[in-house]
Amino acid sequence: MAKKLVVCDCLGSQAIDPEAISGVTGVACSKMMTEACGSQIAQTAEHLAEGDVMVACQQQAPLFRDLADEIGAAHPQFVDLRDRGGWSDDGAEATAKMAALVAEAQLESPPERTIDIVSSGACLIIGSGEVAEQAAENLAGILAVTVLRSAPEEVTPGGAFDVVCGELRRVTGSLGQFDLRIDRFQEPVAGGRGSATWTAPKDGALSNCDVILDLSGGPSLFPAPEKRDGYLRADPGSQSAVAKAVLDASQLIGTFEKPLYVRLEEPLCAHSRAEKPACSKCLDACPTGAITSAGEHVAIDPMICAGCGACASLCPSAAITYDAPPVATLFARIDTLARSFRAAGGQNPRLLVQDEHGAEMISLSARYGRGLPADVIPFAVSALAGFGHAEMLAALASGFADVAILLAPRSDRAVLQQETELANAIAGGARVRLLDLTDPDALSAALYDHDGDPSVVDPILPLGSRRQVTRLAAKALQPEAEVLPLPETAPYGALLLDQEACTLCLSCVSLCPAGALGDNPDKPQLRFQEDACLQCGLCANICPETAITLQPQLNLTDAALAQRVLHEEEPFACVECGSLFGSKSTVERIMEKLAGKHAMFSNPQAARMIQMCDNCRIQAQYHSENNPFAGGERPAVRTTDDYLSKRKDH
Numbered sequence: 076m077a078k079k080l081v082v083c084d085c086l087g088s089q090a091i092d093p094e095a096i097s098g099v100t101g102v103a104c105s106k107m108m109t110e111a112c113g114s115q116i117a118q119t120a121e122h123l124a125e126g127d128v129m130v131a132c133q134q135q136a137p138l139f140r141d142l143a144d145e146i147g148a149a150h151p152q153f154v155d156l157r158d159r160g161g162w163s164d165d166g167a168e169a170t171a172k173m174a175a176l177v178a179e180a181q182l183e184s185p186p187e188r189t190i191d192i193v194s195s196g197a198c199l200i201i202g203s204g205e206v207a208e209q210a211a212e213n214l215a216g217i218l219a220v221t222v223l224r225s226a227p228e229e230v231t232p233g234g235a236f237d238v239v240c241g242e243l244r245r246v247t248g249s250l251g252q253f254d255l256r257i258d259r260f261q262e263p264v265a266g267g268r269g270s271a272t273w274t275a276p277k278d279g280a281l282s283n284c285d286v287i288l289d290l291s292g293g294p295s296l297f298p299a300p301e302k303r304d305g306y307l308r309a310d311p312g313s314q315s316a317v318a319k320a321v322l323d324a325s326q327l328i329g330t331f332e333k334p335l336y337v338r339l340e341e342p343l344c345a346h347s348r349a350e351k352p353a354c355s356k357c358l359d360a361c362p363t364g365a366i367t368s369a370g371e372h373v374a375i376d377p378m379i380c381a382g383c384g385a386c387a388s389l390c391p392s393a394a395i396t397y398d399a400p401p402v403a404t405l406f407a408r409i410d411t412l413a414r415s416f417r418a419a420g421g422q423n424p425r426l427l428v429q430d431e432h433g434a435e436m437i438s439l440s441a442r443y444g445r446g447l448p449a450d451v452i453p454f455a456v457s458a459l460a461g462f463g464h465a466e467m468l469a470a471l472a473s474g475f476a477d478v479a480i481l482l483a484p485r486s487d488r489a490v491l492q493q494e495t496e497l498a499n500a501i502a503g504g505a506r507v508r509l510l511d512l513t514d515p516d517a518l519s520a521a522l523y524d525h526d527g528d529p530s531v532v533d534p535i536l537p538l539g540s541r542r543q544v545t546r547l548a549a550k551a552l553q554p555e556a557e558v559l560p561l562p563e564t565a566p567y568g569a570l571l572l573d574q575e576a577c578t579l580c581l582s583c584v585s586l587c588p589a590g591a592l593g594d595n596p597d598k599p600q601l602r603f604q605e606d607a608c609l610q611c612g613l614c615a616n617i618c619p620e621t622a623i624t625l626q627p628q629l630n631l632t633d634a635a636l637a638q639r640v641l642h643e644e645e646p647f648a649c650v651e652c653g654s655l656f657g658s659k660s661t662v663e664r665i666m667e668k669l670a671g672k673h674a675m676f677s678n679p680q681a682a683r684m685i686q687m688c689d690n691c692r693i694q695a696q697y698h699s700e701n702n703p704f705a706g707g708e709r710p711a712v713r714t715t716d717d718y719l720s721k722r723k724d725h
Contacts, residue, residue: 083109089162582618
């Protein structure tokens with residue numbers, strides 16, 4: 076936690092109440108400055124020299140970092156109060172919001188997990204003509220460049236870059252580790268006079284590179300190409316786009332840190348069991364193809380993962396969790412903002428979730444328009460799709476009156492729409508909405524003109540897993556409700572069983588990945604715990620009698636936390652020892668179908684074994700006539716006396 080907050084009213088353009096902020100956050104505020112980055116920069120340097128300082132200005136962060144380096148001080152923290160609160164038509168009423176933002180900025184985030192990616196600078200340029208040639212010449216002094224043409228053309232050997240031709244059949248990987256398969260591969264023959272000749276075409280040529288610059292003008296080599304590290308694509312007809320791509324490619328050499336965006340707990344994954352399909356939500360949603368099936372669970376390639384967060388939002392079992400930052404950090408930020416806003420005297424705050432695109436929109440609205448209302452608190456996230464229904468409900472139940480998510484041009488709209496519908500179904504109204512706006516003035520108008528519902532009277536403390544927080548939030552938002560109907564894609568629900576069709580084979584019990592289905596070792600029973608059900612569909616897929624149907628809903632009663640019997644039958648007593656085993660109806664049905672009608676059970680003794688428990692059946696089989704497991708007489712064991720007597724005979 077910073078010891079001091081350096082406050083500045085930015086040439087009198089905003090109103091800040093240092094005493095109120097300090098009273099809520101416990102952080103001492105400096106004497107109000109008016110030009111901390113200009114005429115009063117010497118005073119700013121004195122504050123930085125004290126250490127443990129937070130500066131209430133994000134715009135001049137580079138300047139203050141350079142100043143700290145110049146005087147040998149540690150870099151300060153930063154919090155943007157001006158664009159997000161002070162510059163607003165409601166700026167005079169923004170004290171509660173400013174206090175909340177300062178309190179949130181005090182929270183410590185866990186260190187980011189990363190992995191090193193090494194790029195040696197091997198660059199493949201795909202394209203023909205002057206555009207590709209010029210790009211290759213510009214990069215040849217920086218990267219090891221090879222141009223891939225679609226057909227052999229005239230080329231002079233010994234240039235600054237290599238030229239080959241062929242058809243790119245397959246490309247996998249990402250920055251630093253692209254693997255290529257090229258058909259009809261040809262390369263120029265270096266020797267000889269005049270223009271170079273080409274080798275004979277060859278299929279299946281394998282190679283690799285670190286960077287791909289695609290100037291072909293054709294379809295992208297990858298899904299979501301803008302999210303594939305090391306793959307740069309530009310329209311060859313646009314000089315500015317090609318120039319930017321060339322500049323970006325020139326920077327892709329060296330060692331880079333790539334964040335590990337998600338964690339995968341394989342045992343929790345409900346993707347498949349016994350080759351029967353179940354949940355595939357993450358596979359369907361991943362825009363880059365980083366998630367693949369790996370048998371009973373999925374696998375995630377961290378090199379391809381772009382950190383959109385959709386998989387973590389949709390995963391019903393928490394097998395995939397977002398880790399940049401973890402969900403617990405997100406819940407802590409939400410709680411801190413709501414609690415600090417109330418402590419500063421604010422009421423019914425609204426949450427505006429945004430990414431970098433949204434931050435720019437807010438900044439433009441503040442500088443040139445109306446800014447944000449005093450009760451709208453911006454909440455920056457790195458991945459909008461990672462803000463799923465659990466996070467939306469956590470915000471509402473923590474004390475926010477409503478939640479608005481400001482979409483970016485490349486946001487995963489389908490995932491956010493699905494999660495919004497689920498959150499509103501649980502919240503009992505349209506408390507969460509998506510703002511698909513690109514005009515800062517339209518953003519301000521949408522926020523100023525919207526009147527939200529009052530926030531919950533008794534806010535929750537959002538602790539635990541996403542499923543636990545969802546249930547806790549639902550009970551706070553709808554305290555009188557018992558069972559909430561949900562959309563078909565919801566990961567919460569009940570199981571409907573056709574008792575007439577169910578034979579209690581219990582195949583569903585053995586394969587349920589969440590343990591929602593169980594049996595009773597003492598009697599034929601099928602038990603179900605609704606709170607644990609993921610609605611993955613595996614039980615319905617595995618049931619040989621198609622007796623299972625899923626019903627999406629959220630049961631808020633205590634009955635959902637306990638096992639209840641879905642189906643039970645009278646057990647059958649072994650005809651030999653009397654111990655209970657199986658179900659009476661099943662044994663009788665088997666007797667009816669097999670006794671006297673099947674070759675193995677043609678006689679009464681063999682048919683009677685169907686009515687025996689496992690132990691008695693084995694005993695009866697062993698002692699029966701013509702036992703297939705019986706062997707001949709065992710040979711006598713030879714002893715020392717046998718060997719000695721044989722020696723005496725000789």
